Amino acid sequence: MPTASCIWKSFQTSGKKHLILTGDRGSGKTTLLSALFPCPMPGLTSWAVPKQGVYLKDNFSSKTVQIGRFNPDNTGTENRMLPVLDAFSQTGVSFLRACADVSSDWITIDEIGYLESTCPEYQNALSELMACKHLLMVVRKQKLPFLDSLLAQQDVFVLDLDQPYGNAGCILMASGQGRRFGENKLLTDLAGKPLIQWALDASAGLFTHRLVVTVHKEIEQLCLSQDIPVLLHPFPDRNDMIRLGMGEISSFIDRCAFLPSDQPMILPETIASLLLCAKNLPDFIWRPCSSDTVGSPVIFPSCFFEELKNLPPKKGGNVIVSRYPNLVRTLPVSYSEELKDIDTKEELLAVSQYLGQQSSNRCWRFDDCGAFAP
Structure with a gap:
């Protein structure tokens, strides 16, 4: 696995603006984010409580909102949470817009995944934030149009922890x-x-x-x-x-x-x-x-x-x-x-x-x- 300094040097040399960490569950995305930014950073952090829901926190204000709720009737194994769209379109969007006003050039978002891909307003606010800040994003590895579009942006440096150096x-x-x-x-x-x-x-x-x-x-x-x-x-x-x-x-x-x-x-x-x-x-x-x-x-x-x-x-x-x-x-x-x-x-x-x-x-x-x- 590349070290933090190795990633930083490569990113700087590339001339790109944003950095995305992706990979399968358990690949160490959040651990690597902490190595890249050892100090607390402005941005958003989400986490899941099993059989309950998913929560989103504004790191700067510590405000928290529930953005997903557990769906016990979902027979699939990939997405067991249902999005709380009002929370995304209102509170989630306000969190992203607040990040644009902080003094730091860098914003961290951990993570972006299935739930975020269901809300166009949240996606638009994320695009606006990318226009004015450098973003270090942890992106869930899942084939979804919104996630694929993030990985494909020309100003994004992508580190896939499952195969960081490619073929x-x-x-x-x-x-x-x-x-x-x-x-x-x-x-x-x-x-x-x-x-x-x-x-x-x-x-x-x-x-x-x-x-x-x-x-x-x-x-x-x-x-x-x-x-x-x-x-x-x-x-x-x-x-x-x-x-x-x-x-x-x-x-x-x-x-x-x-x-x-x-x-x-x-x-x-x-x-x-x-x-x-x-x-x-x-x-x-x-x-x-x-x-x-x-x-x-x-x-x-x-x-x-x-x-x-x-x-x-x-x-x-x-x-x-x-x-x-x-x-x-x-x-x-x-x-x-x-x-x-x-x-x-x-x-x-x-x-x-x-x-x-x-x-x-x-x-x-x-x-x-x-x-x-x-």
């Missing part, structure tokens, strides 16, 4: 010969594990399909020992590696990240943030940056898959990046060191020393947490 693949590029290094650098120890293991760990759990493409039998064995899919091949050039990898996974995914195996300081949170951006702005090529320096991984949407399979000899994905500069978007990294790769033993030593200096600072590697600032 994305990752090709880990592990076919370098290490000529400048003098040996297979990917198996060289860095802080107690092989160099390639850092990329394997950073990308774990983020992709629906992941594939290591390598010419090294030892790396194949390392991946197999961890049940990581791997493709061993004899070809020398980068375009071959990309073509073979795409041939294996492209038909199963909506976008593909290319991650070098010699970039040990890339944070999982950075990869996750890139994936969140790519899911919400799916027509663009996404890559990380630090000031004017761009780096990897690079995420390509499916519209570029055929071009990736037919790159010029010895060339990589940068051919496509250069061909479509207007379609490239960047995400700032937390630390410039994330973009460093290792080509020489001197660079490996420098990274090893850096990691040693940072070992007591868990915030760098694991706990870069943050929250929305109202």
